[in-house]
Amino acid sequence: MGDLLCHLVTVSYLVKKVKHVDPYIWVPDYLLEFAKNVLPKEAKIYNYTTAIKKYNNKMIGISTRWAGQHTAMRCHPIDYSNHVLLDTDLPIEQKNYLKFNSEEIDLSKFNLPENYVIMSVGSTAKTKELSPELLNQLADYIIEKGYTPVFIGKSEMNPGSGPKMLAKLAEVDYTKGIDLTNKTTLTEAAAIISKAKAFVGMEGGMTHLAGFTDVKIVAGYGFVDPTRMMPIRNNLQGYNVFPLVPESTLACRYCQTNMALLYDHDFKNCYYDDYTCIKQLTFDKWKVQIDKCLL
Numbered sequence: 001m002g003d004l005l006c007h008l009v010t011v012s013y014l015v016k017k018v019k020h021v022d023p024y025i026w027v028p029d030y031l032l033e034f035a036k037n038v039l040p041k042e043a044k045i046y047n048y049t050t051a052i053k054k055y056n057n058k059m060i061g062i063s064t065r066w067a068g069q070h071t072a073m074r075c076h077p078i079d080y081s082n083h084v085l086l087d088t089d090l091p092i093e094q095k096n097y098l099k100f101n102s103e104e105i106d107l108s109k110f111n112l113p114e115n116y117v118i119m120s121v122g123s124t125a126k127t128k129e130l131s132p133e134l135l136n137q138l139a140d141y142i143i144e145k146g147y148t149p150v151f152i153g154k155s156e157m158n159p160g161s162g163p164k165m166l167a168k169l170a171e172v173d174y175t176k177g178i179d180l181t182n183k184t185t186l187t188e189a190a191a192i193i194s195k196a197k198a199f200v201g202m203e204g205g206m207t208h209l210a211g212f213t214d215v216k217i218v219a220g221y222g223f224v225d226p227t228r229m230m231p232i233r234n235n236l237q238g239y240n241v242f243p244l245v246p247e248s249t250l251a252c253r254y255c256q257t258n259m260a261l262l263y264d265h266d267f268k269n270c271y272y273d274d275y276t277c278i279k280q281l282t283f284d285k286w287k288v289q290i291d292k293c294l295l
Contacts, residue, residue: 120201149177
């Protein structure tokens with residue numbers, strides 16, 4: 001999801017600036033409402049289910065397959081989509097995450113408090129998974145600082161849209177706050193995040209979603225370099241992002257970013273099977289960044 005969200009930045013530039021092209025934009029069904037919210041009004045956006053009924057499946061595969069030696073792991077996802085779709089680099093002011101408009105989204109059914117902090121749970125990779133014990137500690141600390149934790153995320157994905165998510169972390173005490181996991185659309189999730197005092201979670205799709213808002217972000221990075229992946233806002237990569245990272249002495253830190261020759265390795269799992277980078281993101285490190293974020 002994070003990659004697709006970033007690609008919308010390039011698509012927006014294409015619609016607004018590349019006038020000799022009239023693109024038809026197909027997105028996964030779950031992304032349709034959000035894409036219509038952030039892309040220019042003149043964009044022609046269709047959900048994948050409708051498109052696949054009209055067009056030959058082989059044609060879809062060819063027209064959307066981004067193959068080649070240049071991978072998305074070597075640069076920011078926005079740079080990657082600029083290179084593939086536009087075959088160019090763009091200046092930083094053209095790479096800002098798009099602004100999500102939350103004003104027309106009705107959130108009344110969620111009964112949100114005035115002061116709350118988003119806690120992003122669940123992941124598509126073990127290299128992004130925080131332990132339930134740590135999540136409970138973070139929830140307690142957020143409560144101690146006078147905020148209500150709001151848990152948000154999704155425990156599984158639609159078949160065919162990507163790897164199946166890890167099972168919902170049953171050991172997390174969701175009664176410490178408001179549990180909205182599996183209860184929001186992507187657009188509702190973005191609106192909820194936009195009104196929070198802060199967003200806390202591991203790098204991933206939800207962190208990129210938070211980048212489409214003005215919320216302050218506390219994010220953990222283990223197998224990717226934050227200088228490659230942090231959201232871009234206000235012409236600055238990492239604006240109002242408070243990252244925490246493993247120790248610099250950890251030789252395999254940022255493995256997906258740096259260990260390019262492991263062709264047969266899936267970085268969703270730890271190459272050494274010890275997940276040291278995640279274990280080094282201790283409560284004390286999270287606490288320091290949360291304190292900076294929630295003054």
